[in-house]
Amino acid sequence: MKWRGSRESDNVEDRRSVSGGKIAVGGGVIGIIILLLNVFGGENAKLITPVLEQMQGGQTQTEAAAPLSKEDEEMGHFVKSILAKTEDTWGKIFSEHGMTYKNPKLVLFRGSVQTACGGASSASGPFYCPADQKVYMDLDFFEELKTKFGAKGGDFAIAYVIAHEIGHHIQTLLGTSAKMHQEQEGKSQAEANKLSVALELQADFYAGVWAHDNQQYLDEGDIEEALSAANAVGDDAIQSKMQGQIVPDSFTHGTSEQRMYWFKKGFKTGDIKQGTTFEEI
Secondary structure: OOOOOOOOOEEEEEEOOOOOOOOEOOOHHHHHHHHHHHHOOOHHHHHHHHHHHHHHHHHEEEEEEOOOOOHHHHHHHHHHHHHHHHHHHHHHHHHOOOOOOOOOEEEEEEEEEEEEEEEEEEEHOEEEEEOEEEEEEEOOOOHHHHHHHHHOOOOOHHHHHHHHHHHHHHHHHOOOHHHHHHHHHOOOOHHHHHHHHHHHHHHHHHHHHHHHHHHOOOOOOOOHHHHHHHHOOOOHHHHOOOOOOOOOHHOOOOOOOHHHHHHHHHHHHHHHOOOOOOOOO
């Protein structure tokens, strides 16, 4: 993605040189499960994270964060540039619809972090906390996504994840998330999960809308990088890899096919009114 020389957001909190704390030694199956449960904004799945982390027990240790390398600093500039592009896109779209966009914060951390939604570790994967309207990311996640789950990697895979998490911020500002949580009350787990899938797929759609608005910055292969990441974290792909069977009623984020479809729909249309996942899922 073409990003060097473009505006960088002032809304990035880089805690990588000061964060640390509980870090899983060697990963392990439980750590991978936590990562997958929470990948790409799994707010509901975060509820089970503390329980699974307890199961890791002695597999954790305390470790201070290392100083930032030149590569770390370069990645920080990239993240700031991508966040700025989301601010520009959504500021414009909100204005076109007679609304005012409130910029979120993005926190880069290593190891563990405290949020208004509670404590989280690197195993949580990238997530959005509506209580403080911040996106939290440990960039080591993307190496895990590539090496363990077959995603292509690349800078636009990171941009896609950021755009997806910003999609959850859009849902918070528009009241979609609050309405979804209300509708989940009193429903069976399968029905509640279906609503969660709709929320996640809509965030994928919003990521596509953002990509549509930033086509002039895309390099050849960028969209394929995003689709590869979406494919790797479909519920069916994760369940097949982790447990050898697929249980559709337990899906919370959507299948690989669904995640790719809704990102592509957003990219093709660029129209936020087309993000009708709650009507179509």
